[in-house]
Amino acid sequence: MIKHYTIGIDYGTESGRAVLVDLANGEEVAEHVTPYIHGVIDQHLPAGGVVLEREWALQHPRDYIDVLEQSVPAVLKEAGVDPSQVIGIGIDFTACTMLPVDEDGEPLCFQAGFANRPHAWVKLWKHHAAQDEADEINRIGAEREEAFLQRYGGKYSSEWMMAKIWQVFNEDRDMFDEADAFLEGTDWVTAQLTGTIVRNSCTAGYKAMWHKQDGYPDDAFFEALHPDLRRLTATKLRGEIRAPGEAAGSLTKEMAERTGLLPGIAVAVGNVDAHVSVPATGVVTPGKLVMAMGTSICHLVLAEEEKEVEGMCGVVEDGIVPGYYGYEAGQSAVGDIFAWFMEHGLTSDLVDEAKQKNRPIHALLEEKAAAYQPGETGLLALDWWNGNRSTLVDTNLSGIIIGMTLQTKSEEIYRTLLEATAFGTKKIVEAFTKAGVEVNELVACGGLPQKNNLLMQIFADVTNLEIKVAASKQTPALGAAMYASVAAGEAAGGYSTIFAAAEKMARVQEKSYKPNAERAQVYEEIYKEYSKLHDYFGRGENDVMKTLRSVRDKAKGGTVLA
Ligand SMILES: Nc1ncnc2c1ncn2[C@@H]1O[C@H](COP(=O)(O)OP(=O)(O)O)[C@@H](O)[C@H]1O
Ligand SMILES: O=C(CO)[C@@H](O)[C@@H](O)COP(=O)(O)O
Structure with a gap:
């Protein structure tokens, strides 16, 4: 044939x-x-x-x-x-x-x-x-x-x-x-x-x-x-x-x-x-949230009804597969935040160690960051390095790391950034479920699931959901x-x-990432703090990020926000 x-x-x-x-x-x-x-x-x-x-x-x-x-x-x-x-x-x-x-x-x-x-x-x-x-x-x-x-x-x-x-x-x-x-x-x-x-x-x-x-x-x-x-x-x-x-x-x-x-x-x-990735992971029915994880993350889920979900990017009938309402939400930077860290956040001793061991820096950092338990770094970050796409829909928001001390190490910051992106995804899952759009399982695709096991485990622990990974690399x-x-x-x-x-x-x-109950519990506690910061800086209580941006633009002679 x-x-x-x-x-x-x-x-x-x-x-x-x-x-x-x-x-x-x-x-x-x-x-x-x-x-x-x-x-x-x-x-x-x-x-x-x-x-x-x-x-x-x-x-x-x-x-x-x-x-x-x-x-x-x-x-x-x-x-x-x-x-x-x-x-x-x-x-x-x-x-x-x-x-x-x-x-x-x-x-x-x-x-x-x-x-x-x-x-x-x-x-x-x-x-x-x-x-x-x-x-x-x-x-x-x-x-x-x-x-x-x-x-x-x-x-x-x-x-x-x-x-x-x-x-x-x-x-x-x-x-x-x-x-x-x-x-x-x-x-x-x-x-x-x-x-x-x-x-x-x-x-x-x-x-x-x-x-x-x-x-x-x-x-x-x-x-x-x-x-x-x-x-x-x-x-x-x-x-x-x-x-x-x-x-x-x-x-x-x-x-x-x-x-x-x-x-x-x-x-x-x-x-x-x-x-287009959704059917390529085998998802053609509601309840499974597909995460296309790369420089950014797009979150996609199917449902039988049209609902209003806070800060989603959009809902389109037949937009993903025919016969269902396809929902999209997203984070404007994920892999790009890690890329920023690689460019601007590394200490020279880490770079030297990677050279000496002839290992990619990402792999070395992942190994070092994996040695920490949730909460052990004492750090927490907001993942808005490229603004917030969902659920606040505001590109003028920016990133923040809280808890830095003279003892803070590069790998701790790296781990904190991985965690922050997972918290961002948890906010999106919450927005969907709150609006009545069911999410029971995560299915990941894109470059990141193939590059970083720690990231994927953190996503599973933070969201407390099992993550399946697409078999295809493309x-x-x-x-x-x-x-x-x-x-x-x-x-x-x-x-x-x-x-x-x-x-x-x-x-x-065949391999999936299953949440660990103990780690998930600690993350639940930290997520409460993430949510407080999220609302404080993101919902207008403290517009410091926008004020700083405005001052910056004025200083550079660029556009000034109204
Ligand atoms: N080991 C790693 N751990 C975490 N992020 C990584 C790693 N290696 C590369 N990245 C990030 O992955 C992103 C690229 O993802 P990829 O899915 O290949 O591309 P794209 O989003 O353009 O389709 C870049 O932002 C890069 O910083
Ligand atoms: O926004 C969308 C889709 O709506 C994506 O095309 C955009 O985020 C780009 O994603 P990647 O660069 O593949 O991470």
């Missing part, structure tokens, strides 16, 4: 990763990573010169095309399969990662005259410079009692589409006017494969205020933001919206030549890294490949539904 395969590509923050997957059993036959040459652009624009303000994070669309041209031929070659056996391709992306394009769908930043205009570039999900716009959206939305606000947990984030578009409008009206459309990165890359722009309901729903029954908010809402934004959704956000699992089109001849695939194969509708890419198999359909050798694909292609590891 002829074997059939699909290719899934996961567009992450630093790189794009392709996997070629056997549809019979989900085996990842080959994988290839293409790092983005320009990485995250947060200092100055690629052609030099223009220096970016704080909180900016851009990307170069050319890097996305490199992934197609390098990783797709590489997986085909490594697997040694005939291209005729590959029946579909699908991608997932970080989100909201968005860009302005011209009438031909070309990114504005590709035009020589616009290369020095920051607003012509791709704004990455973690671009946090649109907080003022998000605050106004929330104020006006609340005043007008807009229905979308409840679907975003009461607050729309500065990371999402409308805040980013409005920032372009406010700060570079020319670029706003030049833009024929604003697209999610996932839809732009998918359009490069098919030759036509099709939007996806996942990003439209979770990031751009779109609702399956009601569509976008009325023109009057956008008019209340600014009269010239009145027709925003009918103009720069126009376009057909299709659900995950549908085909966006078929592969063009040109892209077939550039990738080594056959023209005409199915191209799945674009998707989001976290959401869960989002596997999910994208699964959706590609559904887009291709049963007749072509794929699957008729994502449920059928998940049954055959997804699995978790």
Whole structure:
């Protein structure tokens, strides 16, 4: 019998990763990573010169095309399969990662005259410079009692589409006017494969205020933001919206030549890294919270009803798998906090010891931090190094460590940061359960579960829940490949539904992390203190974090918060 395969590509923050997957059993036959040459652009624009303000994070669309041209031929070659056996391709992306394009769908930043205009570039999900716009959206939305606000947990984030578009409008009206459309990165890359722009309901729903029954908010809402934004959704956000699992089109001849695939194969509708991971861990029913753990964490859970959950990122009908309401919440920095610590928090003796023992510093730190019992460090941190995405939805909050003494060691701080991210997740689980969205088990995927056992055990102990771990090392890419198999359909050798694909292609590891009752009890005590700090600094009782930020910006001559 002829074997059939699909290719899934996961567009992450630093790189794009392709996997070629056997549809019979989900085996990842080959994988290839293409790092983005320009990485995250947060200092100055690629052609030099223009220096970016704080909180900016851009990307170069050319890097996305490199992934197609390098990783797709590489997986085909490594697997040694005939291209005729590959029946579909699908991608997932970080989100909201968005860009302005011209009438031909070309990114504005590709035009020589616009290369020095920051607003012509791709704004990455973690671009946090649109907080003022998000605050106004929330104020006006609340005043007008807009229905979308409840679907975003009461607050729309500065990371999402409308805040980013409005920032372009406010700060570079020319670029706003030049833009024929604003697209999610996932839809732009998918359009490069098919030759036509099709939007996806996942990003439209979770990031751009779109609702399956009601569509976008009325023109009057956008008019209340600014009269010239009145027709925003009918103009720069126009376009057909299709659900995950549908085909966006078929592969063009040109892209077939550039990738080594056959023209005409199915191209799945674009998707989001976290959401596409859910069926790839085998989760297609309510009660299991999937954590996509990497630079940040996205928390996703399915439910049969639409509920209001404090500070969630969004709830979208059919947003993750058809037939269920998909809920998303998240922490804006997790692995990134540990990366910060590696860069700025290490003492020279630790660096020397790692060198001497020829060990990665993370591994050495993990070993040292694992020697402590919960509470033994005497430290507690708030995990807001990149603001708070859920449940407070405020990018202007910042991190804090309490309990430092002259005896505090590097590894104690490291352990405290791991614990803080687990407490952040516990807050999110609590928000879900309080609102009536059931969470009985955690399922982890992404890079972190493979990198740090201590972190995973701490998450289990802090949340007092068992954590299963996805078997795939490239869960989002596997999910994208699964959706590609559904887009291709049963007749072509794929699957008729994502449920059928998940049954055959997804699995978790045998090993799971079980909570330890004693440790969980100590963490319960510390969590009470975390919650006090969380409310004190996060709910307006003490706005010191915002005051300091304002003073800092004034001192640097940057934007001052109102
Ligand atoms: N041993 C480790 N322990 C904890 N965090 C780690 C370790 N190694 C790398 N990291 C963090 O993991 C994150 C990358 O996660 P990964 O899932 O691979 O990427 P992405 O989020 O871009 O998909 C980085 O933020 C990095 O700091
Ligand atoms: O926000 C979302 C999805 O909604 C993610 O794309 C974003 O957090 C990026 O996640 P990672 O970089 O993969 O940790």
